[in-house]
Amino acid sequence: MRIRHNDYGQPPAPARQELTVTVVIPAHGCQDTLDLTLAALSAQTYPAGLMDVVVVDDGSPVPLTAPKIIRAPEGGWGRAWAVQAGVEAATGDVVLVLDADMVPVPEHVAMHMRWHHLADYLVVLGWIDFTSSRPPSPEDLLRKPYEEFFDLAGQRHDWAEAIIEAHDGLRTAPNSLAGHVHVGATASYRRAFLLEAGGLDTSLVLAEDTELGYRLTQAGAVFVPDPEARAWHLGLPTAMRDYPAMKRHNDPYVADRVPYRRYLRTDRGRQWLVPYVDAVVVAEGYEDTRAAVDALLASDLPDLRVTVVGAWDTLAAGRRSPLNEPLLDLRLLYAAFEHDSRVRLATVFEPSAPFVLRCPPGWTAGHGTVSGLVQHLEARDGGLLNLALEENEHGVTTVRLERTAAFARARRVGSPDEALDDVVHELFGVEWLDGRQYGFARRPATYPRRVPQPEPVDKEVLRLRKRIAALQAETQQLRREAAKGARDAERWKGKAEAWRREAVKRDRTVLRRAVRKIGLTSFVRRPGATS
Incomplete structure (x- = not known):
């Protein structure tokens, strides 16, 4: 399938269910929320025989438990290390990365997967609803619709949703902008395509999804945000809790690696890891x-x-x-x-x-x-x-x-x-x-050219040149002041004439009032009167 720009069209229907998918969950010390994520994944509508789940324990103080769990490699830590370890261990045609504090709706995986059957260079982004509600137990979660447990928080990914809405679901987004909205909390890729793009940058502790979005763009990706691939985020992420601190930390790393962020590269004398x-x-x-x-x-x-x-x-x-x-x-x-x-x-x-x-x-x-x-x-x-x-x-x-x-x-x-x-x-x-x-x-006919050397100048000639330059500058200043004086004089002349006319008008008014007051109006000759 050939897609022009980022115009991926409408959701495919009916959705095919042929590809296998591995859900990769990076986790660190969050057994309670992880259990809810795993419970929600057990209720997915995508065929269980085509889906498996890998939890990657990123050095939790108390080791996590899950049906299929691996440990992050020695010497590495952070989300990027954990996700990359899960991608390398995955066996599915598609990798769906899901954070350990996400509760996906039952259709979540199926909504992701319907797109990957169309082309192997699509990056599908799930839709995140934030909630601060007290979460239920994993057993209770599966008994009722999730909306009965979770209330929408006031916060959203407003910046990302604004970009998506302004560009018809990213269908009309320019190439340099579409990857900006790549948020890793729920995102899926063909595994081979993700590895061809280089996988995760494990040198990054934060902003790894921003950097990956840039490299996926360069690999030719089409980004598909799907509002039907919903998932509840339990609590608010760090970026929403302390955005200034997060931005202060991420900006130098992003500036070095993502040349599209032109506003971060305003220092003209700098050099960067990735050129524009x-x-x-x-x-x-x-x-x-x-x-x-x-x-x-x-x-x-x-x-x-x-x-x-x-x-x-x-x-x-x-x-x-x-x-x-x-x-x-x-x-x-x-x-x-x-x-x-x-x-x-x-x-x-x-x-x-x-x-x-x-x-x-x-x-x-x-x-x-x-x-x-x-x-x-x-x-x-x-x-x-x-x-x-x-x-x-x-x-x-x-x-x-x-x-x-x-x-x-x-x-x-x-x-x-x-x-x-x-x-x-x-x-x-x-x-x-x-x-x-x-x-x-x-190119010039002679290259490289020899730079001509200035001829020696007599000190007295140099002194006279400086004096002439100073006199010319003084003359220019006097001309500017004279011109300004002429403009000021003309302006004051106009004001004086206006004041004179106002004074004459005022005097006439006062005279008329005085005449009426002393009853001398009979002495005022009317037009056409005779003596």
Whole structure:
């Protein structure tokens, strides 16, 4: 099944029930709520023969008990470690991660699973209702509808639900936004797809679901929030109880790993673990390649990394002719960029950023070229921008800006006989632009250029230049003050005239009142009267 952007359509009906699912429950010291979660899972409508449950004890002070339980690996702790251990131990086609304080409704697993029968790159998100009600016993829980035990709390995942509602259940959400709502308390994935995306980042203690949502996006995922896959959350999570402390802790970790969170990367001098744009230049001539790389590094986009692809493993040590060896250009490039932390020298390029810019040697990007192209692609939620530079007998020289997620999904759903760009066009769209209009130009004829040195200047000439500059600045200031004085004079002149007219009007009024008061109106000549 091919899904364009994140438009997954309507829920499938009737739902197929063929895939197996392993429910993974990470738990730490919460036997009471875990028992309720397990009881609710025992009452699911999805066939029991297709479902199993694995509880991962994350180092509880008092070991937890469950029908099938494993321990987190030695040396690791935290939710990410526990979930990853459960994913690796899972045997189902699908992994549904459920926290140990969640009580899923009987249709919960079935609602998740109906989507996974459509495509293997869907990420299904359950719908969470929070409750502060006193929970029943596991035995009582199964005797009545859950609504009779649980009252809705006032708090909700308002931010996530607002995004979902504003984008038609995420169907119209842009690629860079859909994964923001990935919350791990109830989420399901094809196990193979989750492992291909890298699984959980076990170096994270918190924000592991935020980071995973980003990597799933880059792997080509479609995110499906399903309000019918409901589950009750017993009590409020830490993020709701103390949001400022949670945000303070998570922001530096998220900023380093999730380049979509642009508001966290406002420090222009910083470098980050995951770049926003991976620029790629194939190593050819020394001057041409260096010109392209240097221009990209001078971009106004701070979190850009350049990969120079070349046969670096052929640069053998030993005696050689320094000025005439066959690999001289490659060796000079290696020397130029070996110690630049923003440049990678690789024999094969592997993308790690949301966007990949492929630039030919000999062409230089302007200062704002890369950021402008990314903004253009993001505004259209496109998959590929082709920028034509020139046409000759060998064809068209182009720059390409690729969306990593679009190409990952195209590789997953495309057939071997299809051109990858055609599949990307079907899923996200492809656009052609004029590269020169976006600031690309041929490298200077002489590169690198020698910086001209200033000629010696006589001290007296330097003193006079400074004096002239000071007099020019003083003249400009006097002109500004004179102009301001003229404007002020004109304004006061207008005010004086207005005051004069008001005074005349007031005097006439006073005179009339005085005449009426002393009874002298008969002495006032009326128009047309005779003496």
